[in-house]
Amino acid sequence: MADITLQNVNKSFGAGIPLAVNDLTLNIRDGEFLVLLGPSGCGKTTTLRMIAGLERQTSGDICIGDRVVNNLRPGDRDIAFVFQFYALYPHLSVRDNIGFPLKAQNLPAAEVNRRVENVAERLRITHLLKSTPGRLPGGEQQRVALGRAMVRQPQVFLMDEPLTNLDASLRADMRVELKHLQHDLATTMVYVTHDQVEAMSMSHRIAVMNNGLLQQVDTPLNIYRHPQTLFVGTFIGSPPMNIVSGKIMGLRFVSDDGSFWIDLPPAAQKYATHNLQTYFGVRAEDLTLHERSAAVKGIPGVIRIREPLGDETIYIVDAEGQTLTIKTPPRLRFKPGDNVNITVNHQAIHLFDKTSEKALLPERWSDV
Amino acid sequence: MSSLEVLNLSKRFGRKQALNGLNITVKDGEFMVLLGPTAAGKTTTLRCVAGLEKLNGGSITLDAEVITALSPAERDIALVFQTYALYPRKTAFENMAFPLQARGWDADRIKRRVGEVAALLRITELLQRRPAQMSGGQQQRVALGRAMVRQPRLFLMDEPLTNLDFKLRVEMRAELKRLQSELAATFFYVTNDQVEAMSMADRIAVLNNGELQQVDTPEQIYDHPANLFVAQFVGSPRMNTFECRLDLDQRALISADGVLKLDLSATQLTALSAADAKTLVFGCRPEDLSIAEKGMAVGTVYVLEPLGDRTFVDVQVGGQSLRVRAEASYRAAEGDKVGLDFDLARCHVFDAQTGKTLF
Numbered sequence: 047m048a049d050i051t052l053q054n055v056n057k058s059f060g061a062g063i064p065l066a067v068n069d070l071t072l073n074i075r076d077g078e079f080l081v082l083l084g085p086s087g088c089g090k091t092t093t094l095r096m097i098a099g100l101e102r103q104t105s106g107d108i109c110i111g112d113r114v115v116n117n118l119r120p121g122d123r124d125i126a127f128v129f130q131f132y133a134l135y136p137h138l139s140v141r142d143n144i145g146f147p148l149k150a151q152n153l154p155a156a157e158v159n160r161r162v163e164n165v166a167e168r169l170r171i172t173h174l175l176k177s178t179p180g181r182l183p184g185g186e187q188q189r190v191a192l193g194r195a196m197v198r199q200p201q202v203f204l205m206d207e208p209l210t211n212l213d214a215s216l217r218a219d220m221r222v223e224l225k226h227l228q229h230d231l232a233t234t235m236v237y238v239t240h241d242q243v244e245a246m247s248m249s250h251r252i253a254v255m256n257n258g259l260l261q262q263v264d265t266p267l268n269i270y271r272h273p274q275t276l277f278v279g280t281f282i283g284s285p286p287m288n289i290v291s292g293k294i295m296g297l298r299f300v301s302d303d304g305s306f307w308i309d310l311p312p313a314a315q316k317y318a319t320h321n322l323q324t325y326f327g328v329r330a331e332d333l334t335l336h337e338r339s340a341a342v343k344g345i346p347g348v349i350r351i352r353e354p355l356g357d358e359t360i361y362i363v364d365a366e367g368q369t370l371t372i373k374t375p376p377r378l379r380f381k382p383g384d385n386v387n388i389t390v391n392h393q394a395i396h397l398f399d400k401t402s403e404k405a406l407l408p409e410r411w412s413d414v
Numbered sequence: 415m416s417s418l419e420v421l422n423l424s425k426r427f428g429r430k431q432a433l434n435g436l437n438i439t440v441k442d443g444e445f446m447v448l449l450g451p452t453a454a455g456k457t458t459t460l461r462c463v464a465g466l467e468k469l470n471g472g473s474i475t476l477d478a479e480v481i482t483a484l485s486p487a488e489r490d491i492a493l494v495f496q497t498y499a500l501y502p503r504k505t506a507f508e509n510m511a512f513p514l515q516a517r518g519w520d521a522d523r524i525k526r527r528v529g530e531v532a533a534l535l536r537i538t539e540l541l542q543r544r545p546a547q548m549s550g551g552q553q554q555r556v557a558l559g560r561a562m563v564r565q566p567r568l569f570l571m572d573e574p575l576t577n578l579d580f581k582l583r584v585e586m587r588a589e590l591k592r593l594q595s596e597l598a599a600t601f602f603y604v605t606n607d608q609v610e611a612m613s614m615a616d617r618i619a620v621l622n623n624g625e626l627q628q629v630d631t632p633e634q635i636y637d638h639p640a641n642l643f644v645a646q647f648v649g650s651p652r653m654n655t656f657e658c659r660l661d662l663d664q665r666a667l668i669s670a671d672g673v674l675k676l677d678l679s680a681t682q683l684t685a686l687s688a689a690d691a692k693t694l695v696f697g698c699r700p701e702d703l704s705i706a707e708k709g710m711a712v713g714t715v716y717v718l719e720p721l722g723d724r725t726f727v728d729v730q731v732g733g734q735s736l737r738v739r740a741e742a743s744y745r746a747a748e749g750d751k752v753g754l755d756f757d758l759a760r761c762h763v764f765d766a767q768t769g770k771t772l773f
Contacts, residue, residue, distance in 0.1 A: 085579075213451075218651045222728050222735075225717045229748055247719035247726070267742070270722030283722055285584050331723045351588045353613035356636035356649050357701045357739065360613065362588050373723070376633075382595065 048111035048124075048201040048234055050074040050097060055106030057092050057258075066092045068258040070106070077232040079225070081245040084255035085281070090238045091206055093255070097236060098127050098204050110202060126200040128208050134179040134191055140166075141175040144193040151198075165193045168230070185216050192227065203228075203235045209244065221247055242282045246270065254278050271394075276403040279327050279396055285360060285371045287396070288333070290326045294318065299326045299397070306345070306366035311392050313407050324406065327396035330373035335361060335380060336387045344387035349380045363388065416477040416567040416600055417442040418463065424471035425458055432458045433624045435472070440568075445594050445601045449611040450621035451647065456604040459621070460570050463602065465489050476567055491568045492561035496576040498553040500545045506532075506556045507541040513564045531559045534593065551582040558590075562597070569594075571603040575610065587613050608648045612636065620644050637760075642769040645697050645762060651726060654703070656734045657766060658696045660686050667696055667763065673732025674711050676756060685773045686763060693766035700726060700739040702757040705746075709753025715746045729754060 050073070057067040067089040074080045082090040095101040097108060099120035108115050115123050134143050141162055148158045166172045169189045179187050188208075195203060209217045209224075225248045228235050239245055245252045246266040254261040254269065254277070262274045273279035279287050292301040294317045300307045308326065317324075336342040347365030354376065361372045361380060365388055372388065380386060397406040418440040425433040433455045440446040448456045461467040463474055465486035473482045481489050500509050507528055514524045532538045535555045545553050554574060561569060574590075575583045591614045594601050605611055611618045612632040620627040620635065620643075628640035639645035645653050657670040665683055667676045676696070678686070686694070705727065713731035720742065727738045729752060738754065746752060763772045 214650060215646075215652050221719065222717045225719070226728075226748070229717075243721060246721050266720050267722065270720075284580070286581055329723070351591050353587065353591075354632045354636070355609060355612050356632070357699065 047076050047232070049076040049078075050202060050234065050236065051107075051109040052093070052097070053107045053109075055093075055096065055108065056104045057089070057096060057101065058104045065104075065258045067096070067103075070260055072253060072260065072263065074234060074236060075250075077234055079228045079235045079237065079248060079250045081249035081252045082236065082238045082255060083240070083242060083245040083252050083281075084261075085240055087257075088255040089258040090240075090255050094204050094206055094236060094238045097202075098125055099123050100127075123202075124200055125202040125204055126195040126198055128191065128195045128203065128205045134187060134194075136178065136180045138178070139175065140171065140177055140179060140182075140190050140193075143179060143190055144175075144197050147194060147198045161197050161199075162193075165197045168196070168227070169193050184212055185219060188212070188216075188220055189223070192224070196227075196231070201234065203233055203237075205235065205237045207239050207241075208237075209239075209241075217244075224248060242284070246282070254281065256281075272405070273396065274405050276325055276327070276398040279398065279405075283329055285330050285373070287327045287329050288368075288370050290368050291400070292324065292326060294320065294322045294324055294397070299324065301326075301366070301368065303367050306368045308345070308390060308395075309392075310397070311395060311407075314397060317397075317406060322406075323400035325398040325400060325403075327398060328390055328394060330360065330371045332391040332394035333370060333372040334389045334391070335363070335372055335374055335378065336389065338385035338387055342387045342389065344389040347386050347388050349382050349384045349386060352380060352382060417444075418568055418600065418602060419475040420459070420463065420472070421475065422472035423459065423462060423469060423474070425455075425462060425467060426470050431624060433462075436621075436624070436626055438619050438626065438629065440600055440602050443598045443600055445591065445603065445614060445616045447611040447615035447618045448602065448604045448621055449606070449608060449618050449647075451606055454606075454621040455624040456606070456621055457572055458624075460493075460572055460602065460604050463568075464491055464493050464570050489568075490566050491570055492564070492566035494557055494561050494569065494571045494574045496573040498545070498550075498557040500553055500556055500560075502545050505542050505544055506537065506548070506559075509545075509556055510541075510559045510563055513560060517564065527563050528559070531562050534562075534596065535559050549582075550578050551586060554578065554586065555589075558593070562593075567600070569599055569601045569603075571601065573605050573607075574603075575605075576607075583610075590614060609650065612648065618648075620647065622647075639762070639771060641771055642695055642697070642764040645764070645771070649699055651700055651737050653697045653699050653762075654734075654736045655695050655697045655764075658694050658763075660694060662687065667694070669696070669732060669734060671733040674734065676710065676758060676761075679758070682758075682763075682773050689765060689772045691765035691767065691772065694772070695764040695766045697762040697764060698736075698756055699760070700737045702760040703736060703738040704755045704757070705729075705738060705740055705744070706753045706755040709755045711754045711756075713752055713754055715748055715750045715752055717748065718744075718746060727752075 052070050052072045055070045056065055058065050084090045096103045145158045145162045171189050179190055209220050251265055252269050253263045256277050262278050290301050297310050297318050298307055299310055345365045347363040349361055350364050351362040353360040359374050359376050363370050399406055420438045423433050423436040450456050462469055473480055510528045511524045537555050575586050617631055618635050619629045622643050628644050635648055658667045661668050665678055711731050713729035716728040716730045719726040724742055725740045725744045727740050729736050
């Protein structure tokens, strides 16, 4: 058990190249499941590799527990690093695969067996101990790989996109297993992914990175509801958040071409006199479709595309020069060409400053 | 534009029967998606239609003309693959103009036509760029443009969005659907991604092991799957299923471990007793389950998966692990006891042996 602290960590891969990791300060709590999330090249894997000791930071300190590990080799850091879950020894039995790291430490055979069996029971693979991994379905292979990481009882698990190569339904199952297991073991976990669904569904907190810079660290729901930057707002959520470029005029947001406008909540009052250049953002589920009628006030629009997904339906709607994506319950039936009015959940409006791309509305205003 | 009829199509590779008497009709102007897992026979079907594979049996008809014996070039069909296969040294314009030059069009006419198509695809400003100077999505648009310029009778697409990143894929889905409907073109589109199939298709043909499972609209496929395979392949997260048996005395379904008892309506009961299946599989989608204080069953929260706009709750009931769709704001701790309600009118029962849907 240990927490991990990164203090002003920089990583440069050479002069003239932007920093891979730029002044990263982050505390990962003891027993926490923290996901490092971002697109490829954002610095998340480099960060993980520095924690593991596979990469040396250019400056800054890394502590695991109460030890500064800057000068420790990977093997001395008491961590287990899991890449893709598939790297099993095909010719060894499941028992020997799981026990391998312990044998490498020259533990007595009885102790190895006891710990392997303990882990196998936890992962519900006791009945597979005699099989060889090559014959097992993907999900069971993953559990074996997980078992091999667990058996050493490390202070910290580090995982780099371990589910990437699995098919969608197996990935969904493994997410559940991994989350449950981490909860059960209460071992600190740092998990790297570019998949926001994995990040949202498994983590206690998400650290979103882009271009080497930490964007935001918070719980999944706070990240989703209160993104602090335009990048976080648009990177998280499927379909991506609707964004309209424009400015604040009075207590109203008006698009660049002037044709799309929306009244803003009182929380935006302090920007009312600035004509501030902003992006307006709203998630697909915070827009509601109505049949066009005089009774419903709302933005007039025309349905372009209907995407039924079974448990919900997505509409792509042309509205006052903008294209909006709207999520609805499945049994609402609009057709392409239908005239509609769109209403906005004012509690769920986002505004981002165009220059800094930082969120303008206070983090908690909508919860009040 | 044209209708396509695949009749009794068979294809073997060595001793392996890839397709066995496949029948599919794609209507004029229809967006038909052929959906299935890897090695289901989707790409083979597409390649047979394109003329890239020789059939072992059956026929392919385009607009009432049997094209089985025609060469690929004579079929007047456009193919778009997941790799864009653009000429790297040619500009977007030159790539798109190429099929027309090959047909001997004059330069003015080519320029006009490429311009029209580029406008439709919103790539006019990219026409002077080479592939290396474009993003994946832009390259895929150019590849589409190259297929579109010559107004083929039929578009065949083999997972064209697979290599794009998630956001672009979502965008291109809508874009492709818009194009198809604006052109009123006939699309025959292969994918293993059920979200693509659901969101774009007029109709979906589900294929598994070389055999057609069901052909229907996305909603029908989702709400009324013909069998257990379709039920589990379509929908994300996938449908919850568990084995159960019919208890006629109690007029109920009992889960194999005896923990769950689900009362049946008279019609459901009739359907099940008429079917006379030995073992049954019960199926319910996550959104047809709900957490309720006084539910039909009691379970234990295993894991909570918040996704922002909704939360999936994994609940263990006896030996069953059930995924429940809940509100985004739902809160519970692992290990909490919760009640579960089933929307039985929307649930399904399958014959475990044949996989056939009983209701």
